[in-house]
Amino acid sequence: MLGRIAIDLTKDANHLRRLETTLRLAKSHNAEVVGIYPSPEPTDYLRDGSLIPRELTQMMSTHLVQERDEVEALFHSKATEFGVKASWRTPQGLAEEVLALHARYCDLLVMSQNVKQTSSLRQSIAETVITTAGRPVLMVPYIGELSPIGSRILVSWDHGRRASRALADADHILKNAQEIVILTIDEKTNKLDNLDINDDDLEAYFAAKGYVAPKRLRLDSADAGIGNTILNAASDQGSDLIVMGAYNRSRIREWMLGGTSKTLLDSMTVPILFSH
Numbered sequence: 001m002l003g004r005i006a007i008d009l010t011k012d013a014n015h016l017r018r019l020e021t022t023l024r025l026a027k028s029h030n031a032e033v034v035g036i037y038p039s040p041e042p043t044d045y046l047r048d049g050s051l052i053p054r055e056l057t058q059m060m061s062t063h064l065v066q067e068r069d070e071v072e073a074l075f076h077s078k079a080t081e082f083g084v085k086a087s088w089r090t091p092q093g094l095a096e097e098v099l100a101l102h103a104r105y106c107d108l109l110v111m112s113q114n115v116k117q118t119s120s121l122r123q124s125i126a127e128t129v130i131t132t133a134g135r136p137v138l139m140v141p142y143i144g145e146l147s148p149i150g151s152r153i154l155v156s157w158d159h160g161r162r163a164s165r166a167l168a169d170a171d172h173i174l175k176n177a178q179e180i181v182i183l184t185i186d187e188k189t190n191k192l193d194n195l196d197i198n199d200d201d202l203e204a205y206f207a208a209k210g211y212v213a214p215k216r217l218r219l220d221s222a223d224a225g226i227g228n229t230i231l232n233a234a235s236d237q238g239s240d241l242i243v244m245g246a247y248n249r250s251r252i253r254e255w256m257l258g259g260t261s262k263t264l265l266d267s268m269t270v271p272i273l274f275s276h
Contacts (some may be wrong), residue, residue, distance in 0.1 A: 001029045001030065001031070001172055001175075002025070002026070002029040002031040002107045002108060002172045002173070003029075003031055003032070003107055004031060004032050004033075004034060004105070004106040004107055005022060005025065005026050005029075005031050005032070005033050005034070005106055005107060005108050005109075005110065006033075006034045006035075006036055006099075006102050006103050006105075006106040006108070006109045006110070007019065007022045007033060007034070007035055007036065007109070007110040007111075008036055008038075008095075008099055008109070008110065008111045008112070009035045009036060009037040009071050009075060010037070010038060010095060011067055011070075011071050012112065013142065014112040014113075014140065014142050015071070015112075016074070017112075017140060017142075017146065018110060018111070018112050018140045019074070019075065019078055020078065020082075020146075021110065021140050021146055021149065021271065022110045023078055023079060023081075023082040023084050024082065024148055024149070025110075025138075025148075025149050025150070026082070026084045027082050027083060027084050028148065028150070028176070029172065031084075031107075032084075032085040032086065032087065033079060033084055033085070033086045033087075034086075034087050034089060034102065034105075034106055035072075035075045035086060035087070035088045035089065036089050036091065036098065036099055036102045037068060037071055037072070037088070037089065037090045038090075038091060038093070038094070038095035038098050038099065039064075039068065039090045039091065039092050068090065072088055075088060076088070089102060095125055096125045096128035096129050096132070099111070099125075099129050099133070100128070100129050100132045100133040100134075103129070103133040103134070103135040103137070104133065104134055104135055106135065107135070107136075107172065108135065108136055108137075108138055108273075109129065109133060109135055109136070109137045109138070110137075110138045110140060111125075111126055111129065111137055111138070111139055111140070112126075112139065112140050112141075112142065113126070113139050113140065113141050113142060113265050113266070113268050126139065126265060127261075127262075127265070130246050130261075130274045130276050131246065131276045133276075135169075136166070136169035136170065136273050136274065136275045137273070137274050137275075138271055138272070138273050138274075139265065139268065139271060139272045139273075139274060140271050141268045141269055141270065141271065143269055144269040144270055146271070147240050148240070149173070149240055149241050149271055150173040150174075150176055150177055150240065150241055151176075151177060151178050151179070151240055152177070152178065152179045152181075152237065152238055152239050152240050152241070153170070153173070153174060153177045153179070153180050153181070153239060153240070153241045153242075153243055154180075154181045154183055154230070154233060154234045154237055154239040154241070154242045154243070155167060155170070155174075155180060155181065155182050155183065155214075155242075155243045155244070156183050156185075156230055156242065156243065156244035156245070157182050157183065157184050157202070158184065158185070158187075158245075159184075159192065159197070160245065161245075162245025162246065162275065162276065163244065163245045164245075165245055165275045165276075166243050166244055166245040166273065166274070166275035167243065168275075169273070169275040170243045170273055170275070171209070173241070173243075173273070174209070174211050174243075175209070175210060175211060177211065177212055178212060179212065179215070180206070180211060180212055180214040180215070181214065181215045181216075181217050181233075181237050181239065182202060182214045182215070182216050182217065183217045183218075183219065183230065183233050184216075184217070184218050184219075185218075185219050185220070185221050185226050185229055185230070186220060186221050186226075187218055202214070217233060217237070219233060225260075225263065226260045226263075227260045227261075227262075227263025227264050227267070228263065228267070230242065230244070230260075230264065231263075231264065231267060231268065231269065234269075234270050235269065235270075239270060240270060240271070241270065241271050241272070241273060242264070242268075242270060242271070242272040242273070243272075243273045243275075244261075244264075244272065244273070244274065244275070245274075245275050245276065246261045246274040246275065246276040261274070
């Protein structure tokens, strides 16, 4: 069972949807929810704070305090409504840094998918946290019907390290699943045969962990691309959660994820648990 779940409480178009999803998941696991509200200074919005008139700084400060108080009231009200233990944190600093830090004291961090904004830095927050937190990050989409998470799970499996890490990170949720679909895309079976990996090794692992027996799904990405193939499979299977490893291609710019992960973050219609 999950014991402690962190949530990004930054006020945006998806914060209520994200909060209710988190509280519903916490209630099913009898887990505590730690609400993280990153608290930027007014000068953080501009490159040179010395250029901001004092009146504008005061106005921005007042607005930020009001917004923080509104979100805190909503957080505690909803936690009481769901009957979930909750604690509130307002760390100072860049959102990507404080979210990653607090996630390390929890089993899971809940955030929202990318949304197109004018600032490229703001767009990179989710990617940064996923690749630096050291904890799985559950991304909640802006669209789609959100049922309780974890009943029907699609696991993206490519026999690699990140997929294996994602499987381990999702352990607490997989144990409660009623249906698990293992999706492999463009699989090279000859290589596995040479390495003496049996087709039922993953099924044996699931049985040893006490998970429900998985259904196997093997697809060719063809012209759709891997990201869209995963999303289409989740839709076809009626999955309420995707579990997968997050990939980045550049070691120099860790916050920029590879094409598949980026596609999923931009186009997801069901929650995705990313592990890196």
